Amino acid sequence: MLLYALKRLLGAIPTLLLVITLAFLMVHAAPGGPFDDERVLPPETRAALEAAYNLDQPLHRQFLNYLAGVVTGDLGPSYHYRDYSVAELIGNAFPVSLQLGSMAILLAVLAGVAAGTYAALHRNTLLDRIVMGLALTGISIPVFVIAPVLVLLFAVKLQWLPAGWSGNDGAGRLILPVVSLALPQIAYIARLTRASMIDVLSSDFIRTARAQGLGTRAVIRYHALQPAMLPVLSYMGPAIAAILTGSVVVEEIFGIPGLGRFFVNGALNRDYTLVLGIVIFYAALVVLLNLLVDLLYGVIDPRIRRR
Amino acid sequence: MSLLEIDNLSVGYGGQTAVDGVSFAIGAGESVGLVGESGSGKSQTALAVLGLLPATAEVRGSVRFAGEEILGATESALDALRATRIAMVFQDPMQALNPYRSIGSQLGRILAHHGLAAGSAARERVIAMLERVGLPDAQRQYRAYPHELSGGMRQRVMIASALLCEPELLIADEPTTALDVTVQAQILDLLEVLRQDTALLLITHDLGVIAGRCERMVVLDKGRVVEQGATRDVFEAPAHEHTRALLEAARGDRDISLEPPAPETCLDVSGARVEYTVAGRQRLSAVRGVDMDVRAGENVAIVGESGSGKSSFARGLLGLVPLREGRVRFRGAELPRDLDDRPRGQRAALQLVFQDAAASLNPQMRVADLVAEPLGIHRKNLDGDARRARVAAMLEKVGLGIEHLDRYPHELSGGQAQRVAIARALMLEPDVLVCDEAVAALDGTVRERILELLRRQQREGGFTIIFITHDLTVAREISHRVIVMYLGETVEQAATDDLFASPAHPYTKALLRAAPAPDPANPGGKTSVSGETPSPLQPPSGCAFHPRCPHARERCRDEAPQLREVGRSLVRCHFAEEL
Numbered sequence: 001m002l003l004y005a006l007k008r009l010l011g012a013i014p015t016l017l018l019v020i021t022l023a024f025l026m027v028h029a030a031p032g033g034p035f036d037d038e039r040v041l042p043p044e045t046r047a048a049l050e051a052a053y054n055l056d057q058p059l060h061r062q063f064l065n066y067l068a069g070v071v072t073g074d075l076g077p078s079y080h081y082r083d084y085s086v087a088e089l090i091g092n093a094f095p096v097s098l099q100l101g102s103m104a105i106l107l108a109v110l111a112g113v114a115a116g117t118y119a120a121l122h123r124n125t126l127l128d129r130i131v132m133g134l135a136l137t138g139i140s141i142p143v144f145v146i147a148p149v150l151v152l153l154f155a156v157k158l159q160w161l162p163a164g165w166s167g168n169d170g171a172g173r174l175i176l177p178v179v180s181l182a183l184p185q186i187a188y189i190a191r192l193t194r195a196s197m198i199d200v201l202s203s204d205f206i207r208t209a210r211a212q213g214l215g216t217r218a219v220i221r222y223h224a225l226q227p228a229m230l231p232v233l234s235y236m237g238p239a240i241a242a243i244l245t246g247s248v249v250v251e252e253i254f255g256i257p258g259l260g261r262f263f264v265n266g267a268l269n270r271d272y273t274l275v276l277g278i279v280i281f282y283a284a285l286v287v288l289l290n291l292l293v294d295l296l297y298g299v300i301d302p303r304i305r306r307r
Numbered sequence: 308m309s310l311l312e313i314d315n316l317s318v319g320y321g322g323q324t325a326v327d328g329v330s331f332a333i334g335a336g337e338s339v340g341l342v343g344e345s346g347s348g349k350s351q352t353a354l355a356v357l358g359l360l361p362a363t364a365e366v367r368g369s370v371r372f373a374g375e376e377i378l379g380a381t382e383s384a385l386d387a388l389r390a391t392r393i394a395m396v397f398q399d400p401m402q403a404l405n406p407y408r409s410i411g412s413q414l415g416r417i418l419a420h421h422g423l424a425a426g427s428a429a430r431e432r433v434i435a436m437l438e439r440v441g442l443p444d445a446q447r448q449y450r451a452y453p454h455e456l457s458g459g460m461r462q463r464v465m466i467a468s469a470l471l472c473e474p475e476l477l478i479a480d481e482p483t484t485a486l487d488v489t490v491q492a493q494i495l496d497l498l499e500v501l502r503q504d505t506a507l508l509l510i511t512h513d514l515g516v517i518a519g520r521c522e523r524m525v526v527l528d529k530g531r532v533v534e535q536g537a538t539r540d541v542f543e544a545p546a547h548e549h550t551r552a553l554l555e556a557a558r559g560d561r562d563i564s565l566e567p568p569a570p571e572t573c574l575d576v577s578g579a580r581v582e583y584t585v586a587g588r589q590r591l592s593a594v595r596g597v598d599m600d601v602r603a604g605e606n607v608a609i610v611g612e613s614g615s616g617k618s619s620f621a622r623g624l625l626g627l628v629p630l631r632e633g634r635v636r637f638r639g640a641e642l643p644r645d646l647d648d649r650p651r652g653q654r655a656a657l658q659l660v661f662q663d664a665a666a667s668l669n670p671q672m673r674v675a676d677l678v679a680e681p682l683g684i685h686r687k688n689l690d691g692d693a694r695r696a697r698v699a700a701m702l703e704k705v706g707l708g709i710e711h712l713d714r715y716p717h718e719l720s721g722g723q724a725q726r727v728a729i730a731r732a733l734m735l736e737p738d739v740l741v742c743d744e745a746v747a748a749l750d751g752t753v754r755e756r757i758l759e760l761l762r763r764q765q766r767e768g769g770f771t772i773i774f775i776t777h778d779l780t781v782a783r784e785i786s787h788r789v790i791v792m793y794l795g796e797t798v799e800q801a802a803t804d805d806l807f808a809s810p811a812h813p814y815t816k817a818l819l820r821a822a823p824a825p826d827p828a829n830p831g832g833k834t835s836v837s838g839e840t841p842s843p844l845q846p847p848s849g850c851a852f853h854p855r856c857p858h859a860r861e862r863c864r865d866e867a868p869q870l871r872e873v874g875r876s877l878v879r880c881h882f883a884e885e886l
């Protein structure tokens with residue numbers, strides 16, 4: 001198991017290298033530079049700045065320098081937030097995004113699995129159709145529509161929850177962003193769970209369990225849930241990626257000082273090192289979480305468990 | 308009052324009747340066999356007893372257990388009954404056990420759920436039960452998962468789970484159908500020994516299984532009870548026509564006439580070796596040097612249990628899996644190992660019929676196109692009319708009519724689908740027809756008709772049949788000569804009559820003893836060897852059969868026996884003469 005994890009980690013290096021190279025080239029291919037501003041700098045100042053940030057060197061040198069930095073965890077200085085390094089900025093912003101993202105995933109799995117199981121047990125009844133209809137709606141509406149609608153409804157009209165981040169303490173300010181992020185995932189996971197649960201419930205071993213008198217509750221909890229979770233687990237990789245991209249939008253809408261917001265601001269400010277750093281950080285995160293999902297697969301299914 | 312009383316039970320699905328007014332009773336401790344072919348309603352009857360029929364089933368009549376009505380009882384009332392008073396063993400133990408939970412956990416769960424034992428007490432009781440069903444090293448196997456056990460061991464676990472709560476009635480639905488014949492005997496013996504005072508309802512298509520095990524029997528046909536009575540009486544004097552047909556099919560046709568083969572060699576396989584690579588790098592030798600010499604018009608049956616390599620051998624000689632070593636000669640000419648390298652004429656000369664006919668036919672093609680397809684590839688010069696005429700003639704030969712021409716495979720019964728597969732194979736007038744378990748999935752009465760069809764076609768077409776089967780009764784009905792395989796090797800080769808009259812290899816003897824016979828006075832189905840076929844990944848040293856052989860001596864462990872002449876047979880055993 002440990003050896004397998006190590007192999008997979010090593011196998012991720014080429015992927016990350018490719019991401020770094022592509023991102024680096026795209027950032028440099030974009031028109032404009034970090035010091036293009038409304039106020040035009042005198043050429044000497046500009047040259048001095050570029051020399052200070054090593055931007056006067058040929059591209060391949062810059063790339064190698066950057067790569068060497070990445071290996072040691074140094075993602076370079078931020079061009080916009082002059083007193084901070086990119087690593088520091090990520091270190092400050094990531095905990096906020098992490099809290100948001102993990103709560104959204106947790107909510108998505110719990111609510112999605114519960115709704116899907118419920119629908120599977122009442123398949124082809126009115127209740128099943130209602131749950132699945134709602135799920136289809138949830139999948140179809142993008143986050144940037146859901147979030148403002150939720151704000152309008154619960155913050156502006158009903159005034160149950162705060163609309164923004166700053167100026168509000170406590171858990172209340174988390175609810176709307178988390179729900180906005182989770183809703184499409186709840187819907188998707190509910191549909192996945194329903195399909196796989198129906199499949200599992202028709203297996204022979206479920207009939208055996210019923211013949212043993214275990215009753216619906218124990219049959220579901222003890223026998224059916226674990227195998228029915230496998231498709232949901234495979235979806236976790238894409239789900240995490242979706243929540244990461246979703247958080248870029250949600251953080252902007254709710255004004256949350258998370259990684260997504262820094263990413264957007266970084267792009268607007270032509271803060272290329274920051275943009276590049278966050279892209280690489282996201283890529284590494286997705287690779288790592290996918291590995292985790294694959295390892296969890298072995299925990300759920302004993303037949304593919306590795307020595 | 309009987310323990311179980313089924314009175315006028317009917318089960319239907321949307322107007323289709325599955326069970327039609329079935330009535331019978333089982334007394335406490337009694338063993339009753341419920342016999343019928345597929346679609347006779349035997350499994351539906353069993354599910355009704357446990358209240359496990361799907362919600363869509365329309366159920367009428369009455370099923371009383373210990374005086375209490377089962378039909379219409381609440382789920383909680385049924386749950387209290389299940390496992391503790393009525394338990395069930397299902398057919399396929401791989402599917403019927405949860406692959407995601409260890410077996411100890413699954414069994415312990417039953418005890419805990421019914422409040423019979425929990426924690427270490429439950430654990431001890433489960434381990435004791437696993438020991439009783441003969442699971443070696445039960446302490447360790449308690450933590451094993453179903454996929455880590457062999458088929459026979461899994462069915463032992465299934466039986467352990469059924470008997471764990473000491474029920475009053477045990478329902479076993481085809482408990483040994485998925486198992487090899489030598490393992491089947493072990494499992495049936497185990498059921499017999501362990502059930503003690505528990506009444507048994509044994510559901511099977513195999514009359515041989517009932518003959519030795521059940522006091523009474525009930526015969527079902529198309530959802531109705533056609534006959535019931537003491538097993539001995541029914542076997543001796545079957546009153547109903549359908550019972551007689553079942554019995555005839557089970558006994559097999561002993562008076563078969565096969566044309567004597569021609570003197571010249573048709574197919575000559577020597578030193579055939581088939582290997583697969585599994586799990587990326589491990590090499591699995593499925594066939595380890597098999598020779599076969601078949602004369603024109605001669606039928607050879609290749610008999611073996613799962614893991615014997617019989618199907619791999621067939622695939623190797625057809626070129627579907629290229630032989631790793633050895634060669635195949637057909638009418639004196641050596642055939643390329645890979646089917647793709649064989650010229651068209653050679654490919655047409657060797658044809659194959661699979662076990663699962665319905666799956667081997669393209670579901671999107673009609674019967675007429677399926678049967679005509681080989682002509683389109685190999686006989687391109689034929690025009691449409693000639694082709695249609697040949698298809699119609701061939702369908703008539705295999706016993707299908709014009710009305711079947713436009714049907715799709717899913718609209719055919721198992722027997723009809725196999726007839727289409729045979730028609731397809733015979734369309735090119737092959738010299739050799741390889742049948743890989745071609746009748747294994749069919750009901751007994753259908754099986755007899757298909758075998759008769761093959762024999763008749765052979766008399767007319769004069770081809771050679773290589774028949775791969777696990778069933779000695781079938782081998783006897785179709786072959787001039789039998790090759791018995793075990794773990795990739797020939798262990799015995801003899802003329803069919805000689806093999807049945809005087810088997811020489813201990814494994815052949817075991818197979819013959821283990822095969823259940825439809826005769827209450829001499830039911831067969833005896834446990835003759837222990838254990839199961841070992842993994843071909845690690846074949847035992849010396850004689851491959853020695854770990855299971857009742858006569859094994861030291862020499863068998865150290866020295867691999869050669870295939871040698873003993874009497875008129877070829878036998879791979881050091882001590883064939885003495886046994």
